[in-house]
Amino acid sequence: MSEIVAKAPQGHIEVRNFSLSYDSIEGPVQAVTETQIHVKPGEFVSIVGPSGCGKSTLLNAVAGFLKPTTGIVTVDGEKVNGPSAERGMVFQQYSLFPWKTVRENVEFGLKMRGMPRSQRERAARTLLGLAGLEAFEKHYPEKLSGGMKQRVGIVRALATGPKVLLLDEPFGALDAQTRVIMQQILTNMWQRLKISVLFVTHDIDEAIFLSDRVYCMTARPGSIKAEIPIPLERPRQQSMMMSSEFLALRRGLMSLIREESIKAMGGEITDLGMQGLNIQLHGASLADVI
Amino acid sequence: MPAADAIGEAGPVPATPPATSPAFGTLALRWYRLNRGGLRATAIGIISLIVFLLAWHLLTTYRVVFFVRFTNVPSPLAVYASFTKAIHDPKFLLHVLLSCRRIFFGFSLAAIVAVPLGLIMGRFKLVHEIIFPVAEVLRPIPAIAWVPMAIMLWPTNEQSIVYITFLGSFFPILVNTLHGMSLVDPVLVRAAQCLGARERSIFRDVYFPASLPHIFTGLTVGMGVAWVSLIAAEMISGQYGIGYFTWEAYSLVQYADIALGMIAIGVLGLGSSMLIRGAGQLVMPWRLK
Numbered sequence: 001m002s003e004i005v006a007k008a009p010q011g012h013i014e015v016r017n018f019s020l021s022y023d024s025i026e027g028p029v030q031a032v033t034e035t036q037i038h039v040k041p042g043e044f045v046s047i048v049g050p051s052g053c054g055k056s057t058l059l060n061a062v063a064g065f066l067k068p069t070t071g072i073v074t075v076d077g078e079k080v081n082g083p084s085a086e087r088g089m090v091f092q093q094y095s096l097f098p099w100k101t102v103r104e105n106v107e108f109g110l111k112m113r114g115m116p117r118s119q120r121e122r123a124a125r126t127l128l129g130l131a132g133l134e135a136f137e138k139h140y141p142e143k144l145s146g147g148m149k150q151r152v153g154i155v156r157a158l159a160t161g162p163k164v165l166l167l168d169e170p171f172g173a174l175d176a177q178t179r180v181i182m183q184q185i186l187t188n189m190w191q192r193l194k195i196s197v198l199f200v201t202h203d204i205d206e207a208i209f210l211s212d213r214v215y216c217m218t219a220r221p222g223s224i225k226a227e228i229p230i231p232l233e234r235p236r237q238q239s240m241m242m243s244s245e246f247l248a249l250r251r252g253l254m255s256l257i258r259e260e261s262i263k264a265m266g267g268e269i270t271d272l273g274m275q276g277l278n279i280q281l282h283g284a285s286l287a288d289v290i
Numbered sequence: 291m292p293a294a295d296a297i298g299e300a301g302p303v304p305a306t307p308p309a310t311s312p313a314f315g316t317l318a319l320r321w322y323r324l325n326r327g328g329l330r331a332t333a334i335g336i337i338s339l340i341v342f343l344l345a346w347h348l349l350t351t352y353r354v355v356f357f358v359r360f361t362n363v364p365s366p367l368a369v370y371a372s373f374t375k376a377i378h379d380p381k382f383l384l385h386v387l388l389s390c391r392r393i394f395f396g397f398s399l400a401a402i403v404a405v406p407l408g409l410i411m412g413r414f415k416l417v418h419e420i421i422f423p424v425a426e427v428l429r430p431i432p433a434i435a436w437v438p439m440a441i442m443l444w445p446t447n448e449q450s451i452v453y454i455t456f457l458g459s460f461f462p463i464l465v466n467t468l469h470g471m472s473l474v475d476p477v478l479v480r481a482a483q484c485l486g487a488r489e490r491s492i493f494r495d496v497y498f499p500a501s502l503p504h505i506f507t508g509l510t511v512g513m514g515v516a517w518v519s520l521i522a523a524e525m526i527s528g529q530y531g532i533g534y535f536t537w538e539a540y541s542l543v544q545y546a547d548i549a550l551g552m553i554a555i556g557v558l559g560l561g562s563s564m565l566i567r568g569a570g571q572l573v574m575p576w577r578l579k
Contacts, residue, residue: 063484065480083480099574112485112486140576
């Protein structure tokens with residue numbers, strides 16, 4: 001644990017002039033275009049946007065799984081060239097190794113670093129203790145609930161002491177109650193470790209509750225539509241979600257995203273479908289009405 | 291993070307042990323309730339085997355001829371008599387032993403070659419592109435069609451029979467290993483890369499364990515085909531082996547020995563499949579329910 005805390009503030013993520021396109025039979029398809037984002041050391045930043053806007057693409061580029069078509073991704077000034085243990089990642093599908101026990105999963109990154117067995121066993125136990133999972137160290141992931149699996153996923157990503165933590169809709173598959181608890185756990189860990197976090201979600205409440213700043217993306221091809229600082233004080237409590245300040249932020253983000261979601265789905269929505277949204281098309285195209 | 295536990299999540303909760311240990315009767319009742327399904331299956335299984343033996347006995351005792359002719363089919367008792375004689379006969383044991391040895395060598399060689407080959411083909415596209423077409427052309431040829439070629443290829447009879455057994459199990463193992471490799475969840479590979487894993491450890495810690503269930507499916511199927519191929523090869527070109535024993539019994543008009551040979555093949559095949567299943571459970575403890 002100590003080696004993880006005792007790090008100088010680092011983990012400055014910078015994404016400049018970023019665009020990413022891939023080839024298809026109809027020619028190149030632009031997934032993300034003209035994007036600049038940054039995460040300061042120790043900052044918690046979320047990206048929200050309508051589905052398919054390329055927010056996961058952006059995160060995967062920061063992780064090093066995708067190469068930008070133009071632009072550059074750097075962490076602490078170093079260009080990202082591929083995945084590395086410096087950038088821990090948590091996936092929506094948990095992605096624990098089913099053939100490893102909970103503790104072996106957490107140990108994996110340390111093993112890759114060549115840490116001797118007894119030492120990494122001790123480190124993994126300490127980390128699991130912090131997440132309240134020490135009783136399950138010998139269990140296989142299949143036997144755990146979704147919330148527990150994702151706690152293991154987070155602990156595993158943090159075990160190697162990465163500079164930044166990247167999370168791709170990590171709580172998307174969890175039920176509402178578990179999700180709230182997991183948000184609290186993540187906040188606690190983040191505050192303790194002073195690590196930079198880039199968090200992708202489509203849940204606006206989640207983004208506001210967790211973040212220092214929220215980037216809102218446009219519909220495909222994705223780019224940054226707005227950057228919203230979240231001035232709510234820390235530590236954050238669940239009760240804040242009812243405060244007028246929170247609700248005002250929520251309303252603002254909500255309308256930004258709704259605009260983009262309607263744009264993204266524009267082609268598929270008919271007059272009839274729009275009635276529920278209280279928008280009258282009268283035969284005009286959706287873009288005209290908006 | 292004790293807070294999370296205090297609130298509690300759905301998940302395994304250790305059962306609180308009862309204050310006093312329950313009486314034996316209660317325990318027995320509980321054990322029965324928990325294992326009812328298994329007990330039922332066992333009971334029905336035994337009954338159905340008995341019915342099968344009884345039907346066999348009646349059909350052969352009364353020499354039923356109803357399109358199918360049971361006139362010369364040995365009765366279960368006759369087969370049992372030849373069984374008690376055979377287990378004291380060193381020659382019969384030698385037949386069994388030699389068949390087992392051929393299976394052991396043929397199957398082991400197939401596993402040793404096909405599993406690594408499948409893993410490498412699954413990981414490296416070029417190797418796949420080179421080997422796959424050849425494998426696809428050779429695969430549909432039944433092992434028994436290889437018999438004349440095998441006799442020409444190998445200096446001794448023994449080697450050609452082992453070769454046939456090898457061929458029979460080789461392709462099921464290869465195909466299933468390839469299938470397992472193609473189903474490896476790419477997110478797990480990414481997870482490993484994010485934790486600092488390099489090519490070697492990704493292969494060893496992700497691709498290989500992820501493919502293991504399919505590899506074992508391949509081994510089970512391969513073992514079945516190995517016996518099929520072995521028996522065919524022994525019947526055609528053997529001087530020893532349980533397949534040869536069965537064919538020889540037919541030539542010598544020892545009808546009880548035909549059934550004995552068949553049953554011996556069945557039992558040996560069943561036993562070897564069980565060995566593989568057991569090995570699978572040892573190697574993949576995470577798949578135990």
